[in-house]
Amino acid sequence: MSAAQAIKVERWTPVSLLATGTGTVLLGALSLAPLLFGASALDKLTELYVYVILAAMWNALAGYAGLVSVGQQAFFGLGAYAAVQLSNHGLNVYLALALAGLVAGAISLPTSLLVLRLRGGEFAIAMWVVAEVFHLLVNLDHSVGGVTGTSLIALGRYDPTDRRRYTYWLALAAMALMLAAVFLLLRSRLGASMQAIRDDEGAAASVGVRVLRTKLVVFVLAAIGCGAAGAVWLAGQLTFQPNSFFSVQWTAYMLFMTLVGGLGTFEGPIIGAVIFFVVQDQFGQQGVWYLVGLGLTAVLFALLLPRGLWGTLEDRLGVRLLPVGYRVRRLATVGRES
Amino acid sequence: MIWLNQIIQGVLLGGYYALLATGLSLMFGVMRIINLAHGDLAVVGAFLIWWLHDRGHSIAVSLAVGLVAMALLGVVLQRAVLERSLRAGVLVPLLTTFGLAIVIENLLFQKFGADIRSLDIGNLAFDGWKITNEIYVGRLPVLIFVVALAMLGGLQLFLSRAPLGRAMRATAQDPDTAELVGVNARGVYLAAAAIAVATAGLAGAFLGMRATFDAYAGPTQLIFAFEAVVIGGLGSLWGTLFGGIAIGVAQTVGAQFDPQWSILTGHLVFLAVMTLRLIKAAAEGRGGFMAALGMEA
Numbered sequence: 001m002s003a004a005q006a007i008k009v010e011r012w013t014p015v016s017l018l019a020t021g022t023g024t025v026l027l028g029a030l031s032l033a034p035l036l037f038g039a040s041a042l043d044k045l046t047e048l049y050v051y052v053i054l055a056a057m058w059n060a061l062a063g064y065a066g067l068v069s070v071g072q073q074a075f076f077g078l079g080a081y082a083a084v085q086l087s088n089h090g091l092n093v094y095l096a097l098a099l100a101g102l103v104a105g106a107i108s109l110p111t112s113l114l115v116l117r118l119r120g121g122e123f124a125i126a127m128w129v130v131a132e133v134f135h136l137l138v139n140l141d142h143s144v145g146g147v148t149g150t151s152l153i154a155l156g157r158y159d160p161t162d163r164r165r166y167t168y169w170l171a172l173a174a175m176a177l178m179l180a181a182v183f184l185l186l187r188s189r190l191g192a193s194m195q196a197i198r199d200d201e202g203a204a205a206s207v208g209v210r211v212l213r214t215k216l217v218v219f220v221l222a223a224i225g226c227g228a229a230g231a232v233w234l235a236g237q238l239t240f241q242p243n244s245f246f247s248v249q250w251t252a253y254m255l256f257m258t259l260v261g262g263l264g265t266f267e268g269p270i271i272g273a274v275i276f277f278v279v280q281d282q283f284g285q286q287g288v289w290y291l292v293g294l295g296l297t298a299v300l301f302a303l304l305l306p307r308g309l310w311g312t313l314e315d316r317l318g319v320r321l322l323p324v325g326y327r328v329r330r331l332a333t334v335g336r337e338s
Numbered sequence: 339m340i341w342l343n344q345i346i347q348g349v350l351l352g353g354y355y356a357l358l359a360t361g362l363s364l365m366f367g368v369m370r371i372i373n374l375a376h377g378d379l380a381v382v383g384a385f386l387i388w389w390l391h392d393r394g395h396s397i398a399v400s401l402a403v404g405l406v407a408m409a410l411l412g413v414v415l416q417r418a419v420l421e422r423s424l425r426a427g428v429l430v431p432l433l434t435t436f437g438l439a440i441v442i443e444n445l446l447f448q449k450f451g452a453d454i455r456s457l458d459i460g461n462l463a464f465d466g467w468k469i470t471n472e473i474y475v476g477r478l479p480v481l482i483f484v485v486a487l488a489m490l491g492g493l494q495l496f497l498s499r500a501p502l503g504r505a506m507r508a509t510a511q512d513p514d515t516a517e518l519v520g521v522n523a524r525g526v527y528l529a530a531a532a533i534a535v536a537t538a539g540l541a542g543a544f545l546g547m548r549a550t551f552d553a554y555a556g557p558t559q560l561i562f563a564f565e566a567v568v569i570g571g572l573g574s575l576w577g578t579l580f581g582g583i584a585i586g587v588a589q590t591v592g593a594q595f596d597p598q599w600s601i602l603t604g605h606l607v608f609l610a611v612m613t614l615r616l617i618k619a620a621a622e623g624r625g626g627f628m629a630a631l632g633m634e635a
Contacts, residue, residue, distance in 0.1 A: 062429065062433075066428075066429060068429055068432045068433065070374065070432075070436055113616070114609060114612060114613060114616070117616055120372065120428055120429070120432065121366070121371070121372025121374075121431075121432055122372070122568065122572075124372065124374065124432050124436075125372065125374070125560070125561065125564045126568075126612070128557070128560075128561055129561055129564075129565065129605050129608060129609065130609075132561060132601075132605055133602065133605045133606065133609065136598075136601065136602040136605070137602070139598075140598060140602075248557060251436075252436070252440050255433065255436060255437065259433060259437075288444045288447050288448045289444075289448065291440060291443075291444040292440075292441050292444045292445055292448070294440065295437045295438065295439070295440030295441035295444065296437070296441050297437075298433065298436075298437035298440070299419065299433075299434050299437035299438055299441065302423070302426075302430050302433040302434045302437065303419070303422050303423065303426065303430070303434060306426060306427075306430065
């Protein structure tokens with residue numbers, strides 16, 4: 001028994017080193033895409049990156065911190081709104097788009113005071129109310145055209161080819177930054193705190209986890225990410241209509257991507273986003289039945305495959321591509337195992 | 339005088355919100371589930387009763403058949419989705435009911451299209467009593483308010499007196515212990531789901547009578563119902579009535595300033611109540627209002 005107690009806690013494994021390295025190289029390679037691909041491929045990839053950001057943010061909230069928000073469209077819409085306002089006030093339009101996520105993050109600070117003390121379903125719907133409030137307030141703002149919305153005029157001054165490239169790089173940079181932020185957060189001490197809160201808030205607090213502070217960090221990070229995604233989406237669409245940016249449909253998409261890919265895994269939401277992207281591309285024109293299918297798939301995954309595609313695969317194979325957790329390995333198991 | 343009128347209208351509107359919130363509150367009280375599809379279930383009820391009425395049945399028959407069907411829908415929902423979700427942890431019911439909401443909305447849209455509808459109830463929609471030149475009380479809002487009162491009172495009586503009601507309260511306290519003393523928790527959950535969905539259907543019918551609805555009207559109804567429940571205190575039925583009235587009055591008074599402000603004012607009152615409650619809780623816990631503004635747990 002005494003020798004069998006020797007264990008080793010691992011973070012990096014050969015597999016995870018290889019996977020993280022490949023991921024980083026892949027991100028670098030993707031930055032060259034504008035030199036290789038045509039306009040429609042770039043637009044498609046930009047769209048995909050927005051989905052990846054949204055899925056990763058929602059997963060950080062729900063999958064790791066146990067905060068199921070049905071109001072994340074609030075920050076998606078606010079990001080776009082902030083970009084329009086900053087640009088209208090004379091800031092360079094790409095700088096405005098890049099800063100928009102931070103504005104959304106700043107707005108999430110006072111919001112957090114109100115919602116983060118709520119638990120479970122109360123938090124979920126309170127976020128929805130918050131999203132509605134921001135939506136209605138933006139609707140009242142005549143400087144962005146109220147309900148009808150407005151277009152991001154400053155972007156029209158760029159040559160379409162340049163504009164597409166800049167938007168693409170903006171999207172790629174936002175995705176890389178947000179994924180890196182989630183990665184680092186999960187590897188940090190806070191990452192473990194978050195999961196402790198998700199599993200049992202009271203117990204986590206009793207062992208010294210600072211519950212509200214931990215939730216706050218995830219909440220603000222997710223707001224920044226969703227805000228940045230909203231700004232990138234705006235850059236792709238050129239027009240800002242409050243009703244479409246503040247639509248609860250965005251949260252439905254996030255739910256679908258995260259549940260299908262794997263709630264509470266780092267890689268799952270990325271895979272979920274790719275699946276959603278393909279499904280959207282193939283069936284997006286089917287309209288209503290497509291949305292019925294999305295909702296039904298999400299329900300079925302939540303009930304029958306709660307760890308999603310990636311989580312299930314991970315459990316079966318015992319691999320972790322990106323080292324966001326800990327692995328405990330027994331070293332000297334003398335005489336106990338062959 | 340015009341303000342008094344708005345307040346009276348708001349109180350009556352509050353009856354509708356309380357009715358809408360009853361099922362949400364009951365389901366939370368008994369099963370600890372916040373059903374994110376609650377508003378959509380109300381709209382299903384509205385469409386169902388509208389459809390029956392459209393087939394040529396009288397309002398009374400449509401309502402009776404529709405509500406029985408809604409209760410059955412509640413049973414199916416409980417068996418097929420909620421029961422499994424409950425077993426899977428605290429987050430799963432939120433995920434499944436939100437997914438369900440998307441399914442319901444879009445199925446309704448597929449079946450009934452984008453048209454805005456309302457239930458035709460003839461003169462009842464317009465009749466009322468003129469109190470003074472500026473105060474006018476409609477018969478329908480009064481009817482809805484009375485039904486809401488009867489529903490809440492009846493439910494309260496049922497929970498405190500009826501054997502099934504007592505079993506429901508026992509299960510709400512602790513399902514495992516309730517089973518030990520011979521309560522069938524699974525059956526109790528089924529009954530609670532049936533009652534909750536049927537009251538949602540009734541609220542949906544009133545929505546169809548007093549206003550208009552379409553396939554995507556559910557989420558807004560859910561939010562109003564939730565606000566009423568939270569203001570009144572989760573699980574308290576009379577509190578729900580009070581919460582509904584608070585939201586109703588906020589909306590009608592807000593609308594008097596500017597119609598665009600109606601719904602927003604309701605939300606802001608809700609957020610204000612929550613803020614006050616949080617500050618109060620923090621101040622009580624820590625002794626002092628400054629502590630309430632800090633983020634320490």
